[in-house]
């Protein structure tokens with residue numbers, strides 16, 4: 044093994060490996076996936092036009108978020124109050140893009156908005172007519188008319204000037220280094236912050252919708268395209284806006300549901316950065332936590348966004364305070380925004396309701412509405428009984444059945460004639476594509492061949508045509524916990540002591556304790572761990588900025604799983620490589636993955652055979668629906684309970700080899716020191 048080669052790819056500086064530098068993630072110049080140069084010029088003009096503060100002679104614009112002093116020193120301004128009657132709606136005091144400009148921007152960024160039906164009668168009509176094949180095309184034609192062209196966000200500065208975002212929130216965004224909105228942010232933010240302005244009145248009237256009371260929203264956008272900010276910014280702004288307009292009391296306003304605790308932790312951290320000095324509190328749901336009933340805890344006026352669980356903040360004086368203390372001892376979550384997994388909140392809820400929640404966000408919504416989480420997600424949804432509840436659902440993949448389920452659920456919640464529109468945004472041409480990265484399919488004759496190929500990637504000794512050149516850190520996905528553990532044991536002693544030894548590799552799966560999982564994620568983020576072996580537990584939503592590559596040691600069990608796994612690299616416009624090993628056992632199931640690769644390359648405008656040669660794509664067999672389902676549930680059958688096939692040597696042999704290696708290294712060191 045070429046130790047020097049390994050060391051030169053080193054990670055975090057440590058006492059033992061001071062000489063090795065962690066290879067930084069490539070700088071992201073532009074977080075957008077789709078933009079053409081012609082349009083960029085156009086957008087620069089837009090930025091010049093909208094990215095400035097309003098001129099004085101334009102008159103003051105209403106500012107709900109201005110500090111008390113500045114509000115007092117200004118002449119009284121009538122805020123843009125959302126009035127009851129649509130006729131009385133005041134005109135916005137800023138100019139918006141005209142229809143042609145909007146269409147041009149949306150098209151060139153490949154953003155498509157559709158108004159979906161969530162009205163019982165309409166849905167019934169569509170279902171009925173879908174049965175009659177002849178009428179399907181009519182329905183499609185009718186649907187095509189429901190394309191929307193809402194105002195896009197041309198720059199983050201425009202959030203403040205045009206969309207009246209809280210200045211503190213805007214400051215926090217800016218201090219985090221966000222400059223240019225990504226496509227999904229460009230499309231969603233105006234619509235989620237001020238739908239009544241983002242959808243032109245004429246278009247709303249033509250489509251028969253009234254966005255004044257908000258919209259339900261479904262967004263499908265590539266992995267790593269910034270969906271988290273697209274839902275967090277409006278959620279935080281809603282809290283600030285309510286505090287400025289209605290009441291300062293802290294109530295649980297938004298619930299964000301995500302499939303794993305790692306993702307909950309990540310979103311909570313992101314939320315806390317954005318809410319710094321705003322007084323908005325983002326809390327991650329933990330075991331044993333309770334949510335206070337409305338009015339149980341009064342707002343203490345502190346900025347608690349940095350406290351761990353909300354139970355340890357100072358309280359106000361008097362009897363309320365005593366009562367609060369008592370309640371807080373039971374670790375109540377005194378939160379504005381709660382981030383949770385379905386199980387944690389579901390366990391707390393039982394038959395309770397969440398009457399104050401106005402916004403339910405399902406991040407990775409498709410998986411939350413699939414069999415595994417469906418009951419708990421619907422339980423949470425039903426507990427959100429506030430008539431103003433708005434659903435926001437985000438993912439990189441979204442099957443048609445999930446959209447059906449959402450619109451069906453919404454139609455059962457409609458009350459009277461007042462129907463809240465359901466808008467879908469799709470970024471890119473197809474959701475089953477990851478255009479931002481290089482995809483490689485690598486054939487291995489045997490399971491041992493996979494191990495050999497992985498070792499070649501981890502420790503390149505000679506250039507090999509069969510495996511791509513990948514730099515560390517990498518994520519390695521296996522099919523089961525047993526296989527992740529076995530692969531980790533196999534590779535544990537591969538890194539020499541000078542490079543940090545076995546501490547450079549770890550395995551993360553659901554059998555570990557919460558604290559062990561958090562610790563591994565932390566060490567992987569910091570660059571201490573160079574190769575993380577895991578299961579599908581880490582495939583969704585996790586944002587490890589430095590990850591330069593993903594290896595599918597075991598083939599993913601669906602096209603969606605492929606999209607999410609490989610999407611852990613090449614994020615925010617960065618580059619990455621995804622390498623998928625396959626053996627003869629995988630060939631019958633490879634078609635859907637090969638299709639994703641081919642689709643991704645098409646979207647990225649790549650020509651040639653690239654990751655999947657045409658002959659392979661054409662020759663792969665199609666898989667039946669039944670087999671697809673079975674594969675998703677159980678994985679490749681021959682790999683189940685067969686973790687031992689991963690190893691080539693016994694643990695005893697590996698340990699012996701490692702000891703010998705370490706002894707040689709230390710004697711070399713001693714010799715060098717003596718010389």
Ligand SMILES: Nc1ncnc2c1ncn2[C@@H]1O[C@H](COP(=O)(O)OP(=O)(O)OP(=O)(O)O)[C@@H](O)[C@H]1O
Nearest residue numbers: 074223224225266267268269270271439584586615
């Ligand atoms: N406007 C922006 N400019 C630069 N970087 C951004 C921008 N928006 C988000 N990012 C960064 O992009 C990365 C990916 O964002 P995020 O995790 O929200 O992606 P995602 O779309 O939710 O991905 P996934 O589908 O995998 O969950 C993060 O590191 C985030 O900080």
